[in-house]
Amino acid sequence: MQQFSSAHIPAALATRFTEIAHKWVADGPAERAEVARRKLLGAIQQLQPATLNEVSAALERGAPAVSRSVDALVRAGLVERREDPDNRRRLALRLTASGREEMARSPAANAQLRGKLERLAHSELRAVERAIEIMERGI
Incomplete structure (x- = not known):
């Protein structure tokens, strides 16, 4: 994993998150x-x-x-x-x-995303849930 200074971490995370979100959620x-x-x-x-x-x-x-x-x-x-x-x-x-x-x-996109999430291990689901909780607080 690439190392970033603390000033670049939010920008790097935003880029990575956007790239991953496009792969996980259909956007046609x-x-x-x-x-x-x-x-x-x-x-x-x-x-x-x-x-x-x-x-x-x-x-x-x-x-x-x-x-x-x-x-x-x-x-x-x-x-x-x-x-x-x-x-x-x-x-x-x-x-x-x-x-x-x-x-x-539920929107159709929810079903697609649910299918992908169902393939994750329980520990991975908890990590995703925790990340979502953190992101919801920041909104």
Whole structure:
């Protein structure tokens, strides 16, 4: 293992961690699309009945882009749009039963990562768990 001065250790660890993370977690177009869809569904779920502007602000994305994404979720049967009874010009977004079911399922990437972790020895799993605990504290 290469020796680094204490000033270079965080940078070297960041590089190594990034390289390893890319090998352990799939990050192709399908995975990125699933992450984006789950973020959108999660924002709607958290804010419902949500307006398009509220969801756009929560995701820090423009309303036109969010509107197109919501349209796709409506067509897929995951989100419903309803007129607000107090303001007919306002549309309220809610998850459908299918949308709630999708959010209850684990992301596909979790299953892939779980399979890799299942091949580790118990002592290695404890070391990974400890590293995650340390990283969570630092966030």
